[in-house]
Amino acid sequence: MKKLSICFLILFSALRSQHYQVDFPPEEFKARWEGVFEQIGDEAVAVVQGFPLSNGFIMPRQTNAFYYLSGIETPHAYILLDGRNKKVTLYMPPRNERLERSEGRILNADDEKLIKKLVGVDAVYSTDLMRQDFPPDLDRGTVIYTMFTPAEGQGQSRYELEVANASIAADPWDSRISREGRLVQLLRTRNRRNEVKDLTPIIDRLRSVKSLNEIALIRRASQLAGLGMIEAIKSTEPGAWEYQLDGVTRYVYLINGARLEAYRSITASGTKNISNGHYYRNDSQLKSGDMVLMDYAPDFRYYVSDIGRMWPVNGTYEPWQRELLQIILEYRNVVLEIIRPGISTEQVLEEARQRMKPIMKRYKFSKKIYKKAAEKMVQTGGGVLSHPVGLAVHDDGSYRHELLIAGHVFSVDPQMWVPEENLYLRYEDTIVVTVDGNENFTDFLPSELDELEKLVRAKGILQSFPKDSMKWNY
Template sequence: MKSAAKVDAPPTRVWSWFTPEEFSRRRAHVFEQIGDAAAVLQGAGPLRGFELFRQTNEVLYLTGLEAPQAYVLLDGQAQTASAYLPCRPERTPEDETLAFAEDADRICALTGLDAVYPWSELEKHLARRAVIFTPFQPGEGRMSSRDVLVHAAHMEASDPWDGGGTRQDRFIARLQERFPDAECRDLSPILDAMRLIKSPQEITVMRRAGELSARAVMEAMAITRPGLREYDLHAVMHRVFIESGARGEGYRAIIPAGRENAWDGHYCRNDGLLRDGDLILMDCAPDVCNYTSDIGRMWPVNGCYTAEQRALYGYIVRFHQALMRRVRPGVLPRDAMQETADE
């Protein structure tokens, strides 16, 4: 049953896709894993530019809460879930995308959370805990993934003029400083295992993302011709995503044309010239409420494959079809790849 909060909600809002009951089921699974312990998550920080706020994947997954500087406490003993938010500054207008502690009723209705408190209450509610779970891995935000975040943290730490120190590292250090008798455990493996198995509604959202990726590629194909530039196709992609309710692209699209650009698997300058006789690759995906599903396709700039291009593309299609036949429950991705390569 759809909640009343979803009436007329635009597709950019998480509550237009997920009910409070779904978030409650996810939190119930965390309670099963942590026992009587507590779990606390730090959401995304304050906006640092003129852009839409995007919650971390982890906090959004468990709560649907789209508010900066949020903390979420899952109390294993009480089996309750609470959010901790800053108080609304004076003369700040109400804004449904920037929730404060004063918005408790609306937040609880949208997320299924049991309570909302100001920041000042979190330390009190964590006191005398023997075990506190928190994610040790970095929270994934806009156009980011864990491997990239870990690499960036390593690069910052190796910079003699920076010294590193990620936001989650500072949060873990603060927990250990304020609660020295508590054992701090990693929540990331529990969340990772949960997020591997998608609910029917998550699959619906991912299918929507896949549909938008496919539409963007097809519309880019339709305008492709010699003399355009890669960013012309990128612009088509953006239009399709935005006008369809996505929050933009899930990552910087990869649109290399010709041999000089296509060798780079993560090429993203997207300013090269489309030349007669070249192939162009397009690898893109939208951000649909923190979910994405990418598609990669390649086609000739002039609309006609040469014999060599047709042979290359045919090989890729056959490999793809062979790989899809080996995708089944109980098989590891690396094993499916190896079986396909051995064929």
């Protein structure tokens, strides 16, 4: 046992020194490759492109699909999965001594033996070989699969990337195609005898069910999201600024090993800011009588979470705030009790409708428009069964069109709109379907209104370390 422990420590140290991930063993990547091989068949190959060299002094982060298949974080790398012989090859860039002098050692084509051991691939070649025929040794009938969709990086999800790409394409003085589009174009023009197909649905399907290792990382990202939000709630007071709550939360992420954000912070105070679903400016001052909506989570070793809470700036909910948030909380709790493997999302919603009937019947609404908004939430779901969560906050893959199974991870996000008063309210948690129900990763984060009020009244980081009072000219 002692010998094994020493070997593990040596390997762990080697992995860290080479900046290679320690969360997934080669066997897990091999299982993912097998999933690809099963779908592309025996007469096809799959090519996935990694991220390019960062074009500024920003933290490099591999694209999600490439990381999912290799764990490699070296820029300008490619992975080839050959369905004909079931072999997997990594193409790595040659060693860049100038870059290493500036930024440190990274895995490259010279590290063939080490990479084969770390990742489990069959071969490692230099990307210089890709200047010749690529993919190599193609017959006329061999199909080439690659990702047609935008590659997700830090803080990015597919839909937002597609919107951005469409905006670029519509710009008459730009109109350039995406990097992924260029790869598809080159594969077609350089392999005119071969059909090029989209690998996206296959990767999405694999990513839709998380492994135990993936779930552990999402759980940790969720824990940090909750801990950070608790500190933001405790730091809330009239006169503070939205960005200060953002900063408190980010501090918790950083000191616990999450160096990147899953997405930019939504820290909105007041009805107007909250009504913008993806508000990001975070530059308003908190006012007594208003609420804060925070929706924020970290990127922890490539995996993320998605959570949200609303709380009163002065520590006490106004009656109408409590009235509306409490019915959302009731609905959210009912849905969490229902989610389990073997049922469809529509079954979840219908069962929730039935369970909410007696609750709605006895609930006292102060206004007809509030009752109408609550009824609409219960009838439609109000977005309660939201998007998948994983490598991206709006993760790829789907769970809505099939029966729920263990390993589905998604956001539970009941929302209510009262358009007559421009009100928008919500709760959000990330959960995983388990073999006998579900696990709410942020169950420890207060959701009951009395508990949230108590947190606001507690002393937070912002009060312990107030902002600098030095005068400056502006």
